[in-house]
Amino acid sequence: MFCGLFRMHERCASCQFKFEREPGYFLGSIYVNYGITALIITVGWITLRFGYDVDPELLLIGFLLFLLVFQTLFFRYARALWLAMDCRIDPAIYADPPIAPPEETHARQ
Template sequence: MHPECLECGLKYEREPGYFLGSIYVNYGLTALLVTILYFTLFFTGWVEPQTALWLVAGFAAVFPVWFFRYARSIWLGFDHYWDPLPVESRGDVKEPYPR
């Protein structure tokens, strides 16, 4: 991951541990999808409940690894929407930060 935006120079990681919040995004979406997937498989009867359990367990192991970078992106967007950096602390940002 680049330390800052190549277009506008915005520094991505504001402080150490900044992207810890992206874990919440990743976990939350994984848990939501696993719940929906399991109950869908369970109540439709497409597969045996034990098979459904193994399927969602596999999904829960693979999905967060694949979704890692997108979770960071969502976290970054969320944080910059609700808590934008003040103009004077944006470093060498080339142009006014779009709202």
């Protein structure tokens, strides 16, 4: 999928699947990245602060550093997850040629 740390190929080299369906398509991957980062930090903060009594200022600095590193490294996986979720939820869009909606079985009157 990727040809650099942040750059993507336009299509799959094997099956020519187009990754970016429309401009701004991967904006949703930011929500994936944010959600997973927020979950890790929330669980980590609660565990370290209340379970191990770690100093809150140390936690703040540590999680800020974690935030910068993790969000950068997780960028590619967030896009892949976003694409996988979209393919799973709405596979008809990716069919080539597009799959026609099922025809109605009863005649209209």
